[in-house]
Amino acid sequence: MKTPAEILAKTENGLPQQSWTSKTPTGDKESPKASPLELSVEVKTLVNMIFARFMAIYGHKFKSCFETQDEIRIAKREWALSLEGYTESELVAAIDYCKENSAWMPTISEFLKVLRNLTGDHGLPTAKHAYEEACLNADHASTYQWTHPAIYHAGKATGWFRLRTEDEPDVFPDFRYNYEVICRRIRQGEELSNPVPVALPDKSDNTLFTFIQAWGEEQNLKPEIASKWLFYLTKPKGSQVRARFQKQAQIEANAFGIELPDDYS
Numbered sequence: 001m002k003t004p005a006e007i008l009a010k011t012e013n014g015l016p017q018q019s020w021t022s023k024t025p026t027g028d029k030e031s032p033k034a035s036p037l038e039l040s041v042e043v044k045t046l047v048n049m050i051f052a053r054f055m056a057i058y059g060h061k062f063k064s065c066f067e068t069q070d071e072i073r074i075a076k077r078e079w080a081l082s083l084e085g086y087t088e089s090e091l092v093a094a095i096d097y098c099k100e101n102s103a104w105m106p107t108i109s110e111f112l113k114v115l116r117n118l119t120g121d122h123g124l125p126t127a128k129h130a131y132e133e134a135c136l137n138a139d140h141a142s143t144y145q146w147t148h149p150a151i152y153h154a155g156k157a158t159g160w161f162r163l164r165t166e167d168e169p170d171v172f173p174d175f176r177y178n179y180e181v182i183c184r185r186i187r188q189g190e191e192l193s194n195p196v197p198v199a200l201p202d203k204s205d206n207t208l209f210t211f212i213q214a215w216g217e218e219q220n221l222k223p224e225i226a227s228k229w230l231f232y233l234t235k236p237k238g239s240q241v242r243a244r245f246q247k248q249a250q251i252e253a254n255a256f257g258i259e260l261p262d263d264y265s
Contacts, residue, residue, distance in 0.1 A: 154179035
């Protein structure tokens with residue numbers, strides 16, 4: 001049995017030590033499909049730590065929310081699916097807010113509302129969404145109309161070439177760090193502007209962005225789905241990372257009877 005000192009031990013960011021996390025698995029490890037429902041190791045770890053922190057904060061109230069280990073496992077998976085894309089620092093801030101303002105463990109919808117109130121101000125998207133937009137438009141960064149200037153400046157600080165060519169596990173941590181620093185500056189009142197295009201973009205140019213947009217319309221897909229599936233086109237042709245992203249996207253597209261293109265022209 002854990003001692004109070006072990007239970008309350010925390011890292012500098014306020015989360016419990018990794019050695020004290022629930023042993024209840026986050027989701028089904030036996031799922032063979034690579035799909036939007038597949039959970040990353042990172043988000044599983046974060047959800048385990050969130051539950052451990054809530055257990056320390058709410059005590060018997062937390063335990064009363066779940067009758068069996070299966071209920072905890074199912075709940076963790078649902079939380080993980082809902083929190084994909086949020087950074088550790090954003091989650092810690094939301095936990096701290098709940099600790100100070102809620103007598104009971106929040107529901108997923110309540111926790112997401114806290115996250116959006118804390119991190120969605122100034123129109124800032126999540127780090128994961130910002131990263132995907134930066135990768136997709138890295139080849140025309142100075143002419144693209146960014147969702148938020150923070151994405152452009154984080155991409156510039158990370159390096160557009162890296163975003164075009166490196167695997168996500170290698171470059172996303174650096175992008176996320178740069179993005180968090182810029183978001184912090186914005187929340188403190190600093191104003192950032194979008195890049196000034198050196199020339200008007202040629203609308204007739206068959207760029208990757210216009211290709212994905214047109215392809216998505218032909219397939220009757222939402223723009224975000226088309227962008228997600230064709231994300232592999234942002235990677236160098238013939239590279240392993242491109243092949244891996246394309247294979248994963250094709251698995252999802254197969255469910256709709258859609259064949260993804262190998263390239264664009």
